Amino acid sequence: MAHLANFCWPGKMEGARSAGSIERWEDTVVLGEAFHRQVVSALAARLSELNRHAVLLFDPANIRYVTGVGLSPSPFPVAACVWADGKAALLVPATDLELAGQSWVRDVRHYDDDLDDVEPYRWMAREAGGPLLIDTLPAAAWQAIAAEVDEIALQDLASELRRVKSPAELALIERAAEYADIALERTFARLASGSTELEILSDVVHSVTRLMRDELGEHYELVHPALEGVIQSGVRAALPSAPTSTRRLSRGDVVIAEFTACVAGYHAKSGCTFFVGDPLRDVVSWVEAAVQAQAAALEVAVPGTAAGEVDNAARRVIERAGLARALRGPTGHGIGLARWELPWLRPDAPTPLEEGMVVVLRPGLSITGRTGARHAQTVVIEAEGPRILNPRQERWARLEDRLKEF
Incomplete structure (x- = not known):
């Protein structure tokens, strides 16, 4: 445009x-x-x-x-x-x-x-x-x-x-990203064999929403939910749109947790794939492929790059890993006043990234009948390159740090 x-x-x-x-x-x-x-x-x-x-x-x-x-x-x-x-x-x-x-x-x-x-x-x-x-x-x-x-x-x-955000809008989105990160941290702390997806999600949403209400005051969101999330475990992690269920976590499970927080109308997302107990070797390779795909997308997410090329960068990683059939949906999308907005990071999308755009990078894999892997980062496009608004995710940079042992 x-x-x-x-x-x-x-x-x-x-x-x-x-x-x-x-x-x-x-x-x-x-x-x-x-x-x-x-x-x-x-x-x-x-x-x-x-x-x-x-x-x-x-x-x-x-x-x-x-x-x-x-x-x-x-x-x-x-x-x-x-x-x-x-x-x-x-x-x-x-x-x-x-x-x-x-x-x-x-x-x-x-x-x-x-x-x-x-x-x-x-x-x-x-x-x-x-x-x-x-x-x-x-x-x-x-x-x-x-x-x-x-x-x-x-x-x-x-x-x-709306695709290009003002400094004031970016401040609101960054604040929302902080709360989404806090929800992710509390989810990881709450993971336990025998707990249900719904029990964990309910506890996390309740505690973080209360924190948001106390800290934000008049800027606590009253129109949209201040915090929404999904937790998918085991074979349910292969279903990207599956709602959180009463399934109980067990050893060896993959757990996908993803949260969207809203501050004064502006949204941000944070998501990660965790392990409950030691995962199988092929499961680790799938999660690693999704992580590498996200990193490849981040590397090219600079001003002037077409949205479709960001998607292509992630897809090339997945294809080299032999997982092309497991790829689900676009690599990401814009976020702001709506949870999903322009630009869409999907194949052949010609829209060039611009300074001030905010996008979510979340390439996902779904291995039918087994499990899935998905990570979500909220990123602002700046002149010198992309800046991740989820610094707390750094604690899970290594796959072994995503392991919750008992």
Whole structure:
């Protein structure tokens, strides 16, 4: 996206602080009106380039990006509207007027909550005017908007802009990464033969969530879960999307643990593969291959490298190990206001990495009927190269350090 190449946050990559201590965190300026106004200005400039009158944003992450307001799921549609002249408005049901008033956006317009399913969308289309862009929309709502505006198109301008983070956003993501790391450490300490996946996950989420609530105060996340995680052991580790279960850990198990923490709306991830008791030799080789694939991806994750080449670097390692059939999914993805966002690190993805992007590197292996291996690092792309935001993972740099003996 060439149009983003010239966009730069003030002080980009300068003064972005480490979130390694509470003292430094307390000095961090949380996103405010100036940040959101600059987002609106960037969107307005892009609308002018495209000869579009306005953009309607329905994605909750995009609404938060523009307005600073986090909204819980609701049956009533909410949108942020940005016009090419630089104005912005929140379009909400009457019941959300008070909440919308917490935004820096002064122009808050509302509709009656008792309208049928499509009428709010028609009203929003009339308020926005055309030619109009929309980030995401249900099919029925699309028909309603098309009845009001002659020229509409789907293009997620806000998501494109969100790929590059400001220093203030990076501080929030780094703080979230610290809590994800703490959850990983407590999981390793809690591993024990006979414990269930669910018991371990529940204990860790409860303790770390309480820590986050105590330390973050008003910045503790109320819209998204402050901490989510998954623990998969034994043969279940071969199922990347398997939920945490009541399976009991036993000696010789591989245990995949992965956590996503959220601070003031911004996410970060940390994950690792552990051993309960001595693993079999072939299992160790699989875990080692996944570690090496992640290292290969990290090495090429520099400004200017295509997202697809990061994926290819990891895949080459897996293929050389003879495990191509065990590879599951892309090497990684962007992260920020959403748990999964642009850029996707998958084959042939042309998007070049840029300074200020944050990505998760998590190549995974699934050996059907046996087990799996997956590691997750949150990484910020800087001018001098990638910087890992999970320093606590260094304690498991050697595979033998991942062994929990009894």
